[in-house]
Structure formats: C-alpha cells, structure tokens
Amino acid sequence: MKRKTTLSQLVPSESAVVLRVVGGGPVQRRIVDMGMVPGARITVQKFAPLGDPMEIKVKGFNLSLRKSEAAKIEVEVG
C-alpha cells in the first residue's frame, strides 16, 4: 500500500522515498543539493521539543529542516 504525501506529514521512525522537491528558488536548490533527489530514501528521526524543526536521515547523514521546508518535499511511503 503506497501513499503519496509530503515529508512534513510523516511521523518519527517513518521511512519514505523522495518523489520530487517543489517550490523553486534557493530553498528548493539547497534541499536538493543536500541529497533530496528523486529516489533518495529518508527516515524521520524526530521533531524538536517545540514541534519544529524536524530531523531526518538521508544518504547516511542527519539533516534538520523546518516543517515549512519539509512541506515542499513530496514523498512516497511504503
């Protein structure tokens, strides 16, 4: 059962595959430069104590990003 959603909707320890990054401009480019390319597998580690930003694992390293940025990353779970 595959479902499409955005990274910001995932919960800790959930894992997904990146479909694409939207939004354009420096934010999109920065996210892609960090390895969020289509097909990359990511795992949500945790959310900060105040609920934002979130921390994920991608390509073997840990990355933190705000939910507003994570909302630009379309992923597929399953």
Place this chain on the structure above:
Amino acid sequence: MSAAALTVALAGNPNCGKTTLFNNLTGARQKVGNYPGVTVEKREGFCHCRIGEPLRVIDLPGTYSLTAYSEDERVARRYIVRENPDVVANVVDASNLERNLYLTVQLLELERPSVLVLNMTDVADSRGIRVNDKILTDRLGVSVERTVGSRNLGTDELAAALACSVCRPAQPFTLDYGPEVENAIAVLQGRLSANKLEYPARWTAIKLLENDAEIVELVSTLPDGQSMLALAGNLRADLEQATGIDPEMLIANQRYGFVQTLILSAMAADDSDMKTTSDRIDAVLTHRIFGLPIFFGLMWLLFTMVFTFGEYPQTMIEDGFAWLGEFIGATLPDGGLKSLLVEGVIGGVGGVVVFLPNILLLFLGISILEDSGYMARAAFLMDRVMRSAGLHGKSFIPLLLGFGCNVPAIMGARTLDNPRDRLVTILVTPLMSCSARLPVYTVLIAAFFNDAIAGAVLFSIYFLGIVMAIVMAKLFRSVLFPGESEPFVMEMPPYHLPSVRSTLLHMWERAILYLKKAGTIILAVSVLVWFLTNYPGAAPEESYAGIIGHFFEPVLTPLGFDWRIAVSLFAGFTAKEVLVSTLGTIYAIGANGDTAMSLTQALAADPMFSPVTAYALMVFVLLYAPCLPTVAVIRRETNSWKWAGFSVIYPTLLAWVMAYAVVQIGRLIV
C-alpha cells in the same frame, strides 16, 4: 611569502574536517582576512613540509554545492577560477561519501588540477565503510590521498602529493548529463566558445541551463550575450517540456545519479542505516523533554565561564593598568602629557585589553560547542522560539551573551553561517542590557525609587531591551531583507571530541584579530574623547565635550535632560560605566568617600530629576548607541563602516523615541 610557492585551495563540505587539515598543514603560520568585498573569511597559511616545495594554502569556505545563491559558494567558485590556484585539494569526508562527491564533481567541472583528499578515514573504517581509491581515480581522473585530520595522519604525504600534483596535467573530467541535456550543452557551448570567457565554456553552458544568476549576468555583457541568453531560455523551456522537470533540478538529479553509480562501484558499506553513536547521544541531548533543560544548563555554564571566570583576570588587568597609571602619574610632572598618557592612552589601552579574558573564554566555549557538533543541535532546539522573533536558532547564543557584554556577544554571532541572519543578530544584540549599564541603573534606582519597587524597575528595563530586540529584529528582517527567508536546512554533524590544538588556535586567532582590528579603533577614539573632555579647559563646562553637550541640549530638553546628561552620554560612549564617573565629576563629587552613595544623594537633590526623568534616562542608557568597543567589533564583524554607523544611529533614535514616550506617559500618570 615567496612568489614561487605553489598555491593550494582547500575546498569541501562544511564538517568535512577541512579546517583541521588546514591547521595541520599550516600550524600557527596562518592569517585571517576577508575576501574582497564580502564578509566571508579568508584564511591562508604557509606549509613548509618536509618533502617538496613550500605551499601557500587557502582555506575556501565550506560549501555543499557551487550555486550562485549563497555568498560562500560564489566566493569558492570565483576563487578557483579567478585566482587560478595551482591545485585544488578537494577534502571529502570518507564516512559521508555520496553528498561530498556531489560537490567534487562540480569542482572538477571547473577544470583545475585537483587532488581528492579522503579525510576521516578512521570514522569510515569504524562504520564499516570501505572506499576503493583506484576506482575513484579512474572515474574522476584525480589522485586520491588518505588522511585522518583529527590525529594529524597523512598530512606530510598530502603535502608531498599536492606539491607534485602540478607536474601532472589535469585529467579532463566530463559528467554525462544524458542526451537531452548534453544536446543543449553542446549548442550553448558552441556559441560560447567564440568568446573569451572567464569560466570554462562547458561549465558556463551548464550554468546557463541552470539559470545561474551570476553567470546570466556575466554572459549578458558579452557582445552577443542577449541572443545567447534568449537561446538558453529556449533550450531551458524545451528541456522542461521534454523531461517534465525544471532544468536546474534535472541537472542536480543527474549529478547525484552519477555519484550514486560511482559509489556503487567504489564503496562497500555495511548497513548505513544503523544507529550511530551520535544518534545515541542525540537521544538524550535533543530529547523531547530533557533537550531544552540540558541546553539551558549548558548555556548557563557558558555564561558563567565567560563572565564569572573572566572577571578574575579582568580585575587583574584593570588593577594592573590602574597601577601603571598611578606609577606614571607619580613620576611625570603635571600637565597635558601626563594626562594624555594616564587618562587617554593607558585608559584606552586598558579599555581594549580588558575584554581579552572574555573573548578568549568565549571562543574557548564556542569552539568546543562548534567543533563537538553541539551548535547545530542548539539551533535545532531553539529555532522555533527564535524564528518567532525573526531570528535563527543560532542567534540565541549571541543574544544571551549580550547580557554579560556586547563585545564578545557580537563576536559570538559568527556561528551564524548566513550573512543576513548574522547581520540582524549583530544589530539587535546591543539592545540586550550588558553588565556595564547596571551601575547606571543602580545609581538612578537608588536615588528615585524605594526598595519595594527597585527590583521591578530594574527587571522592566531588562525586559524592555528584550522586547525592543524582538521588534527591531522583525523590522530589519522585513525592511532590509524582504522576500523569502533563508532556508533552515542544516546538517547535524556527527559528534566528536574537539581537538585541543584547533581550539587553542581558534582562541588565539580571535584574540589577535580583536586586538588588531577593533583595538586600534577603540584606542584612537578613546584618545579623541579624552581630548574632547579635557580641552580647552578641564572642567566639564569648559571642555569641548561641554560645548557639544550644550549644543545637543535642545534635543534632550523634551526628555527633561540638560547639557550635563548630554556630556555624560557622550563620555559613556567609550564605555557605559563611564557615565557614572562622568556624572560624578559633573556633580563635583570628589574621589574621596563613597562616590556612588554621594552621587545618589546629589541626583536625588537635583530638581531637574523626577522618578519619570530618571526612568527615561535609564531607558535612554539601555537603548542608545552601543559603547565604542562594541561599535568597533561590529565594524570588524560586518566588514563595513556603513553598518557600524547604522548600529550607532538607529539605537540612538530609538532611545530618544522611547525615552520621550516614557516622559509623555509619565506625565499622564503622575
């Protein structure tokens, strides 16, 4: 520096251990400056290795990519192209190969001789990651050197390899972007190669397809630039039509695709998704419940270390200079020279040196936080709160330090990577009430407020500073930098023990920079202020400062202040605590007896003052221009007189407006 030395540019990701390698190569023989026209720091040093030629080593800013979006990335690629280093040493974190090689392929496209430095090989080994150097060399056309920066292993071999890498011509490297993109590149490259270009033609063509702002501008200056840009636009549109994806993203994806293929053949790894030691440490340090208390505990430690421990050497320095002043005062005959030496020069030098313990301790703390990897976690924990004030998670540390002293606090803003966040943080940090302002509040509160409300009055002043900082930060963010905020996409580097050597170097370097850059300004202005307050007559009324005070009196009249306050505020510019001693001089209180106590009585007896005026003065002292050392440090940190000037003007206007508001509201209440 000998002109014959080979130049090596160190490039690589942040957290790849580049700076440690730089320290290993150059030791303490390094100097820090700025790249022309930007605030990005430029470190260069000299390497006398046992084998081969001496090398001039440049540490480029750490970047993940080479886009035109960030200053660091523009600086790095411009340096490699314009300054033409003999060899680029591309430092790669062997335990994080994929993302690191993404930068590598971009560096190789700049067509400079390169050496690939596989650093942190010990970490990679411990994680079961094995890299095949030969395959990397074959596919990328570069020689590979292995190092462990933290233990200074492989440094000599690296230096030797860099020295002789020049004898071998650079292997051309071409990444295949797939038929659609390659066709577009070929078309543009054909048109471009007729021109004399700064950057390689193929690279420029790729950048045009990526719609890179800097390269678009560069091409528009070419004779047939406009038609080329139009052509690039068409090619971009065609590409998007054919692939359904924005060319910029397409190209980035292809680069990662290439790297992924390369990794499959050149790297073997055990399970990369296993829980690392860092994950286990993070389970505690960024824990949902314990994360913040631990953070505040560490912040308390930092603050205590910088300001409480810093006080002992500070007192010793102050006493030392006081003794020196007395000694010179006792040996020289009275007169202008003695006064210049004792009050101007010694006072000025003392005012510079006295900050050194704070600065050294602060950079000891910051260096440990940064190098250990905790700083990224601090930003992660605090980002939500700081963002609501228009700041970045990392802004918390300079703002907190501001309550101790603004000088080290502003230097602490260097932990912010992005220039906008750094500038906004630097501009609002002085609104945090530093400890030097406390004596002013103490005297005024003792004179005009009874003990029952004294604490509340003092708290309200501190609180006003915080509120103003939030308001101004939001204002600056929206006025100075409208549009999209910077992305908060931050790597959480693995934790590791900071190296003693790097930490000491860092402290030493900051102290020297402070003395050189800020110290000279502080000293010069201190002497100037001494002159203005002592000439033509030594009495406050007769000095230039008095004249200036009288000149500004009309501006301060609406606030209920007269020229005496103007003179004190002016003198307080060298250091805020000087306000009290200046008021003491003006109210003609001798040095014998308890100055603060008798000044309190003198102020209380002065008909000019009421509790409202006193409160307005406190507000003014809280908000007006930061002290001279702070301004000097702002000048140094922003690398701009414009921002230093702005940091004096805006708070002074703000102080006037807020003090006026206090007076008006006070009238209604009282």
